Amino acid sequence: MFPLLRSVIKRVAFAVPTIFGVVLVSFALTRLLPGDPAVYFAGAAPTPEAIADIRKAMLLDRPLLEQFVSYVVNLLHGDLGKSLITGQPVVKDLAARMPATLELTGLSLLIALLVSIPLGVIGALRKGSLIDHAARFFSTTALSMPSFFTGLLLVFVFYYLLGLAPAPLGRIDPLGLPPPVKSGLIVIDGFLAGDYESVTDGLAHLVLPSIALALSGIGPLTRITRGAMLTVLSSDFIRAARSYDMPRWRLVYVYALRNAMLPVLTTAGFVFSFLISANVVVEKVFSWPGIGSYALQALVASDYAAVQGFVLSVALLYVLINILIDVLYGIVDVRVRLAE
Amino acid sequence: MLEVRNLSIEFSTRRGTVKALDRIDLSIAPGEIVGLVGESGSGKSVLSYAISGLLDRSARIASGEIRWHGAVIEPVRERRSTHAAIAQIFQNPRASLNPIMTVRRQLGDVAGRDRVLSLLENVRIDPNRADHYPFELSGGQCQRVGIALALGCEPELLIADEPTTGLDVTTEAAIMALIGDLSQRRGMATLLVTHNLALAAANCDRIAVMHAGQLVECGPAEQLAYSPMHPYAEQLLASVPQHSESADDLRTVPGLLPDLAGPLLPCRFAPRCDRHQPDCDASPLSLIARSPQHFVACRHPLC
Numbered sequence: 031m032f033p034l035l036r037s038v039i040k041r042v043a044f045a046v047p048t049i050f051g052v053v054l055v056s057f058a059l060t061r062l063l064p065g066d067p068a069v070y071f072a073g074a075a076p077t078p079e080a081i082a083d084i085r086k087a088m089l090l091d092r093p094l095l096e097q098f099v100s101y102v103v104n105l106l107h108g109d110l111g112k113s114l115i116t117g118q119p120v121v122k123d124l125a126a127r128m129p130a131t132l133e134l135t136g137l138s139l140l141i142a143l144l145v146s147i148p149l150g151v152i153g154a155l156r157k158g159s160l161i162d163h164a165a166r167f168f169s170t171t172a173l174s175m176p177s178f179f180t181g182l183l184l185v186f187v188f189y190y191l192l193g194l195a196p197a198p199l200g201r202i203d204p205l206g207l208p209p210p211v212k213s214g215l216i217v218i219d220g221f222l223a224g225d226y227e228s229v230t231d232g233l234a235h236l237v238l239p240s241i242a243l244a245l246s247g248i249g250p251l252t253r254i255t256r257g258a259m260l261t262v263l264s265s266d267f268i269r270a271a272r273s274y275d276m277p278r279w280r281l282v283y284v285y286a287l288r289n290a291m292l293p294v295l296t297t298a299g300f301v302f303s304f305l306i307s308a309n310v311v312v313e314k315v316f317s318w319p320g321i322g323s324y325a326l327q328a329l330v331a332s333d334y335a336a337v338q339g340f341v342l343s344v345a346l347l348y349v350l351i352n353i354l355i356d357v358l359y360g361i362v363d364v365r366v367r368l369a370e
Numbered sequence: 371m372l373e374v375r376n377l378s379i380e381f382s383t384r385r386g387t388v389k390a391l392d393r394i395d396l397s398i399a400p401g402e403i404v405g406l407v408g409e410s411g412s413g414k415s416v417l418s419y420a421i422s423g424l425l426d427r428s429a430r431i432a433s434g435e436i437r438w439h440g441a442v443i444e445p446v447r448e449r450r451s452t453h454a455a456i457a458q459i460f461q462n463p464r465a466s467l468n469p470i471m472t473v474r475r476q477l478g479d480v481a482g483r484d485r486v487l488s489l490l491e492n493v494r495i496d497p498n499r500a501d502h503y504p505f506e507l508s509g510g511q512c513q514r515v516g517i518a519l520a521l522g523c524e525p526e527l528l529i530a531d532e533p534t535t536g537l538d539v540t541t542e543a544a545i546m547a548l549i550g551d552l553s554q555r556r557g558m559a560t561l562l563v564t565h566n567l568a569l570a571a572a573n574c575d576r577i578a579v580m581h582a583g584q585l586v587e588c589g590p591a592e593q594l595a596y597s598p599m600h601p602y603a604e605q606l607l608a609s610v611p612q613h614s615e616s617a618d619d620l621r622t623v624p625g626l627l628p629d630l631a632g633p634l635l636p637c638r639f640a641p642r643c644d645r646h647q648p649d650c651d652a653s654p655l656s657l658i659a660r661s662p663q664h665f666v667a668c669r670h671p672l673c
Contacts, residue, residue, distance in 0.1 A: 265465070266460060266462055266465040266466045267465060267466050267467055267468045267469070269424055269460075269466075270458070270460055270466040270467070270516070270519070271468070272424060273422050273423075273424055273457060273458040273520075274457065274480045274519055274520070274522065274523050275523060276479065276480065280479065284479075285468055285471075288470065289468070289469070289470060362470065363469075363470045364470060364503055365469070365470070365503070365505055
């Protein structure tokens with residue numbers, strides 16, 4: 031366990047420059063955006079004095095460097111500033127909305143993996159067969175459709191036409207009572223509270239948005255799984271294992287698949303990062319109260335602090351995911367662990 | 371025990387049909403060590419893979435059959451429902467082991483957990499190495515593990531495909547001694563596939579020489595190594611360093627292997643042969659018995 035901990039610490043240390051870069055870029059970008067937040071928040075008929083007061087309060091009258099330094103100092107104190115829309119500290123806003131986003135993105139990745147890995151394995155085992163071509167057609171189509179479109183399509187079919195899914199309005203029925211917040215994930219909190227109505231309702235609300243999101247991840251994951259399986263299946267040690275009369279399930283699912291998982295893991299990391307970005311639109315379509323819809327709202331209002339907070343938290347998520355992937359890599363392949 | 375009869379194998383490729391094996395006849399008796407010799411591309415690996423059932427699905431039998439204890443076995447045995455006691459060890463020992471599993475796990479998967487240590491002992495590997503990964507072992511140790519894996523299948527026939535390529539000379543000697551010792555103790559037959567005629571002569575009872583997918587000569591190791599009958603076998607011998615006084619005397623076999631996807635002469639060695647006569651290009655050639663044990667596929671043999 032100790033070398034594992036050391037490698038995690040090392041990776042976190044390596045991530046510091048990345049995070050600093052993100053802080054710098056997000057700060058610069060929000061300053062470059064058109065629109066003056068002071069005017070936006072001064073109200074319908076602002077007086078010049080009111081605007082000047084707001085500018086002063088937001089430090090917008092100070093030089094850029096001073097604004098940046100004060101931003102970083104606050105950041106180090108865990109203070110991301112106050113959102114001008116909600117009037118709440120951005121940290122609090124993000125923390126309240128993060129579980130919704132993680133729930134949605136995590137489930138989408140899970141769905142994408144559960145669909146792609148079997149599809150990729152079947153494609154590799156039956157190369158050129160009807161199933162292989164169908165899998166390729168499916169994953170290419172899924173990839174080429176933007177997720178807001180598949181989202182709308184799913185809502186149209188399953189809510190409007192068939193009436194199977196609940197209205198795309200958030201995580202739980204607006205009239206229902208959410209379970210007490212423990213993990214922030216409604217399904218898990220529902221289980222903890224023994225409130226199974228919330229569990230099923232939470233799941234029902236999750237299904238469509240997570241499928242809409244998962245579809246965009248299935249394409250790359252299927253391709254990579256198929257390619258990695260083909261490479262491993264034609265390698266020397268699989269041929270050798272065949273010569274030892276190893277049962278086929280062990281050959282395919284233990285010897286080949288485990289070796290093929292390494293590139294799949296890397297891709298899963300990319301896909302997760304990509305899903306967090308794709309989330310912004312899907313959350314909007316399904317009125318999902320996550321950080322994506324929050325960021326979209328903040329961006330429209332030139333709410334600097336909120337946008338910066340969003341960019342920063344997404345960057346932190348990327349870093350965390352990469353560390354997690356590296357650790358998983360070491361678990362699958364001992365060579366990675368020992369090379370540290 | 372093993373009988374290959376009139377075996378021709380073709381591969382369909384984008385360039386056309388590659389006639390990889392042409393009417394091969396070969397038999398192996400229990401306990402016998404047979405060398406299969408030829409340069410790269412001579413078809414020796416295709417033949418060994420056909421016997422161990424490891425050929426790709428693109429392979430097709432054009433004629434003949436392989437019989438194991440009298441029953442026909444397929445050269446492509448993907449599903450491995452029929453267990454033939456034929457095991458193989460491979461050219462690249464490290465790449466032939468699963469890189470992310472320990473030796474113990476791999477041996478256990480093949481032979482059962484309780485046999486791991488005795489198998490390692492058989493191939494003289496320290497039992498402490500059982501929990502090592504292939505990348506932590508030397509090439510020679512990897513090949514010993516490969517042999518242990520093959521022995522775990524209780525083979526009656528061991529196919530050793532260039533088992534010492536890429537290993538140094540002392541390791542080569544140790545591995546060959548190990549194989550010889552194991553086959554003697556277990557009464558296990560061995561097919562040693564190698565490009566090195568000297569190595570085959572030193573370790574085998576019989577040697578079969580292949581050229582461009584044809585078996586050109588087959589006979590007792592000593593006879594073949596000292597008085598080869600086929601011009602190709604003779605030239606192959608002359609290219610073995612031990613047989614030359616100096617580097618200048620070292621000969622190479624002139625010419626190149628013919629394109630196996632193109633049109634071929636009955637004797638595929640004819641374009642490279644200095645004893646070539648007009649009658650060589652007539653009608654199909656087959657193995658001619660020069661003595662009860664010694665066969666040659668040549669109309670104008672050396673003796």
